[in-house]
Amino acid sequence: MELVPSNSLKTATPQEGRELAIKMARLAIKATQPDAEARERLRPVYAENPDSLIAIGQVIATEFATIAAANDYWR
Amino acid sequence: MELVPSNSLKTATPQEGRELAIKMARLAIKATQPDAEARERLRPVYAENPDSLIAIGQVIATEFATIAAANDYWR
Amino acid sequence: MELVPSNSLKTATPQEGRELAIKMARLAIKATQPDAEARERLRPVYAENPDSLIAIGQVIATEFATIAAANDYWR
Amino acid sequence: MELVPSNSLKTATPQEGRELAIKMARLAIKATQPDAEARERLRPVYAENPDSLIAIGQVIATEFATIAAANDYWR
Amino acid sequence: MELVPSNSLKTATPQEGRELAIKMARLAIKATQPDAEARERLRPVYAENPDSLIAIGQVIATEFATIAAANDYWR
Amino acid sequence: MELVPSNSLKTATPQEGRELAIKMARLAIKATQPDAEARERLRPVYAENPDSLIAIGQVIATEFATIAAANDYWR
Numbered sequence: 088m089e090l091v092p093s094n095s096l097k098t099a100t101p102q103e104g105r106e107l108a109i110k111m112a113r114l115a116i117k118a119t120q121p122d123a124e125a126r127e128r129l130r131p132v133y134a135e136n137p138d139s140l141i142a143i144g145q146v147i148a149t150e151f152a153t154i155a156a157a158n159d160y161w162r
Numbered sequence: 163m164e165l166v167p168s169n170s171l172k173t174a175t176p177q178e179g180r181e182l183a184i185k186m187a188r189l190a191i192k193a194t195q196p197d198a199e200a201r202e203r204l205r206p207v208y209a210e211n212p213d214s215l216i217a218i219g220q221v222i223a224t225e226f227a228t229i230a231a232a233n234d235y236w237r
Numbered sequence: 238m239e240l241v242p243s244n245s246l247k248t249a250t251p252q253e254g255r256e257l258a259i260k261m262a263r264l265a266i267k268a269t270q271p272d273a274e275a276r277e278r279l280r281p282v283y284a285e286n287p288d289s290l291i292a293i294g295q296v297i298a299t300e301f302a303t304i305a306a307a308n309d310y311w312r
Numbered sequence: 313m314e315l316v317p318s319n320s321l322k323t324a325t326p327q328e329g330r331e332l333a334i335k336m337a338r339l340a341i342k343a344t345q346p347d348a349e350a351r352e353r354l355r356p357v358y359a360e361n362p363d364s365l366i367a368i369g370q371v372i373a374t375e376f377a378t379i380a381a382a383n384d385y386w387r
Numbered sequence: 388m389e390l391v392p393s394n395s396l397k398t399a400t401p402q403e404g405r406e407l408a409i410k411m412a413r414l415a416i417k418a419t420q421p422d423a424e425a426r427e428r429l430r431p432v433y434a435e436n437p438d439s440l441i442a443i444g445q446v447i448a449t450e451f452a453t454i455a456a457a458n459d460y461w462r
Numbered sequence: 463m464e465l466v467p468s469n470s471l472k473t474a475t476p477q478e479g480r481e482l483a484i485k486m487a488r489l490a491i492k493a494t495q496p497d498a499e500a501r502e503r504l505r506p507v508y509a510e511n512p513d514s515l516i517a518i519g520q521v522i523a524t525e526f527a528t529i530a531a532a533n534d535y536w537r
Contacts, residue, residue, distance in 0.1 A: 090252055096305065100169050102169045106165065149295065153301060153302045155231075161170070212361075213363070223378070236321065327466045376528060394476055396536065415522045
């Protein structure tokens with residue numbers, strides 16, 4: 088399955104880098120729980136749990152750090 | 163939706179870098195839970211939970227590490 | 238036991254880097270819990286727990302950061 | 313509100329860098345929970361919970377990593 | 388007590404770097420809980436808890452990042 | 463209070479770097495909970511909790527990453 092959209096860490100802007108970070112975080116979870124129905128069932132659980140949302144924010148921040156470095160911080 | 167205000171990691175000062183880190187952390191959570199009412203409902207839960215507040219501090223620290231590197235630490 | 242497939246962090250693409258990150262994360266857990274039956278027993282527990290899935294995503298993001306740096310971000 | 317004392321990551325010594333890390337961690341939490349009374353109410357909760365204290369240690373370690381890099385590790 | 392086997396971060400291969408990461412993670416826990424009997428008693432607790440295993444995976448990933456950098460990623 | 467022993471991140475060896483990481487992690491917790499009696503009371507709680515021990519291992523790994531970089535990995 089696809090884990091890195093376009094198979095590249097290169098993006099034109101920080102905004103696109105952030106979108107890639109969110110996608111990569113989601114695809115990693117999909118690789119661990121490939122059952123779409125199970126993922127649908129879990130969505131309302133984490134979407135209403137602030138600690139889950141914060142933890143997702145932590146994963147996105149970590150993915151983004153790598154993507155930002157890969158793009159030399161869009162300098 | 164906007165994930166990186168001004169679509170740039172560049173800021174004039176560490177203070178502004180910190181403000182950007184906080185905004186980016188919030189926008190990542192908004193991307194995961196786009197329902198404004200749900201986010202409002204969750205606010206008093208995490209705002210009164212020290213572990214949630216600490217976890218948010220961890221996300222901000224991680225976002226800030228990237229922003230600080232992007233600004234060459236404002237040296 | 239094998240902890241790094243092919244004993245190398247080098248991969249041709251980000252997609253393969255991501256696959257390596259997932260494998261290394263799994264092999265580290267296997268090194269800690271080598272009993273295959275125990276791991277099988279635990280699978281439905283974490284696969285139905287959103288916080289476990291998010292935590293696995295965090296480990297994958299951290300492993301991937303190292304692999305991406307090792308490959309100079311496939312630039 | 314002030315998020316980075318003196319609006320600078322520069323410090324004379326590692327000790328001062330560590331003090332800055334602690335202050336920045338606290339100010340980030342203050343930005344999320346601006347109500348001083350609420351923060352006072354939560355203090356005895358986390359101060360008597362080892363897991364909260366460890367999590368605060370994790371945030372401080374992360375902030376310090378950035379500050380140390382900003383000061384070229386005081387070499 | 389010994390915290391870094393051979394007192395060196397240098398390893399010949401990624402596989403050996405990974406083994407060192409696992410050992411360093413275990414030795415840090417041993418430094419915090421030096422009582423061997425207590426550690427034995429805790430083993431079945433974390434070995435049957437997926438969240439504990441994932442958290443151990445996170446520590447190993449973090450230790451490995453440092454070891455990999457120390458070895459210039461075995462390039 | 464002292465937060466960085468000898469006010470330096472420089473150490474002669476990885477072993478000493480690891481000892482410094484452990485000390486800095488403990489001093490950060492001491493800065494947050496300065497009451498020695500309270501810390502004594504909490505010790506048996508975290509020392510018998512595998513998840514607390516793993517979380518301490520995570521903090522040590524993070525502190526060590528900074529110290530290792532500060533010492534150019536003792537290369």
